[in-house]
Amino acid sequence: EVQLVxxxxxxxxxxxxxRLSCAGSGFTFSTSWMHWVRHAPGKGLVWVSRIKSDxxxxxxxxxxxxRFTISRDNAKNTLYLQMNSLRAEDTAVYYCVREGGDLxxxxxxVTVSS
Amino acid sequence: xxxxxxxxxxxxxxxxSITISCTGTSSDIGAYKYVSWYQQYPGKAPKLMIYEVSNRxxxxxxxxxxxxxxxxxxxxxxxxxxxxxxxxxxxxxxxxRGWLFGGGTKLTVL
Numbered sequence: 340e341v342q343l344v345x346x347x348x349x350x351x352x353x354x355x356x357x358r359l360s361c362a363g364s365g366f367t368f369s370t371s372w373m374h375w376v377r378h379a380p381g382k383g384l385v386w387v388s389r390i391k392s393d394x395x396x397x398x399x400x401x402x403x404x405x406r407f408t409i410s411r412d413n414a415k416n417t418l419y420l421q422m423n424s425l426r427a428e429d430t431a432v433y434y435c436v437r438e439g440g441d442l443x444x445x446x447x448x449v450t451v452s453s
Numbered sequence: 454x455x456x457x458x459x460x461x462x463x464x465x466x467x468x469x470s471i472t473i474s475c476t477g478t479s480s481d482i483g484a485y486k487y488v489s490w491y492q493q494y495p496g497k498a499p500k501l502m503i504y505e506v507s508n509r510x511x512x513x514x515x516x517x518x519x520x521x522x523x524x525x526x527x528x529x530x531x532x533x534x535x536x537x538x539x540x541x542x543x544x545x546x547x548x549x550r551g552w553l554f555g556g557g558t559k560l561t562v563l
Contacts, residue, residue, distance in 0.1 A: 374551065383456065384491070384499065384542050386552040398551050434498055440489050440544070440552075441510055443498040 341365035341442060343435050348447030355425050355451070361418040361435030361444055369393075369413035372438035375420050377431035378446070387433070388420065403429075425451045457482065457543055457555035464561040470531040473558045475543030476524060481553050483524040487546035490519055490528045492539045493557075499542065503528060530560075538562045 347359040363371070375387040388399045388409040397409050408421040418435050432446040458476040465471040475482065475490075482488055488506045491499035501510050503519035506526065516531045526545075530537055543555040 376552070376554075383557040384493075384544075384554040385456075386544075386554060389551045400551070440491065440499075440501045440504065443500075446498055 343437065343442055343444035345433065345435055345444040345447040348433065348449045350450045350452065351425055352453050353426060353451055356421070356423045357425065357449060359420040359422065359433055359435075359447060359449070361420075363416045363418070363435075363437075366437075366442070368416040373409075373411065373418045374436045374438065375409060375418075376434045376436050376443075377429075377449075378434070379428070379431040382431075385431075389438075390418070422449070425449075427451050457545060457553055459541075459543060459555035459558045461556070462559045462561065464563055465530075465533045466563045467533050467535065469533050470529060471533060471560065472530075473528045473541055473543075473560070475526040475528070475555045477526075477545055477553070478524055481524075481545040481547050482521065482526050484548075485546050486521075488519070488521055488526045489544045490517075490526075491542045491544065493542065494539050502541075533562055535562050 343363050345361045351357050370392050374389040390397050390409045394411050406424045410419045430451050432448050434446045435444045463471050490503040492502050493499040502517050506521045507519045518529045520527050541558045544552045547553045
């Protein structure tokens, strides 16, 4: 089955860190550009970051630049998002998405609160 | 970069047609053919309904269609059905900066 499965979300205090993972299966993960998109409660979708298929090129939204790092391990078919210096406004469901937008994970909830 | 502009809500009766607009600039929607539309039910992941302005992925109903004129893209749903009630988001690829999304439109089927 073609799918993406996120994990790693949870409750974290402001200023804390969290690493999200996204495992891909059923397709050639190593040739796919990948993205992270988040959806805050009551708000719209927001693009967070993307990474080239071989991991050599990355891009970030201004709101997370310098705090979040996207990476991947093609041997493990896994995408990562390292989130540091977390703020309340980072609270959202985080989705990993294949380039083209045709494949989304189920999402993982990150809550930043004291 | 600001989000694309969508109406907050639209509504229609079963069987009618509705159109959701998505307005950007000459740097996003006006510059690229990579405009997509997503349908999202509460608590669920978004589903791709239209890609590259007007193409439907396999399995998406022919009642959904997309178009673009200048800096504005549109999603039209014909023959509205109760199951179409959901949130709809447009997005545009923006050069090397990833994706830009609209604020979302809540569709109510009366």
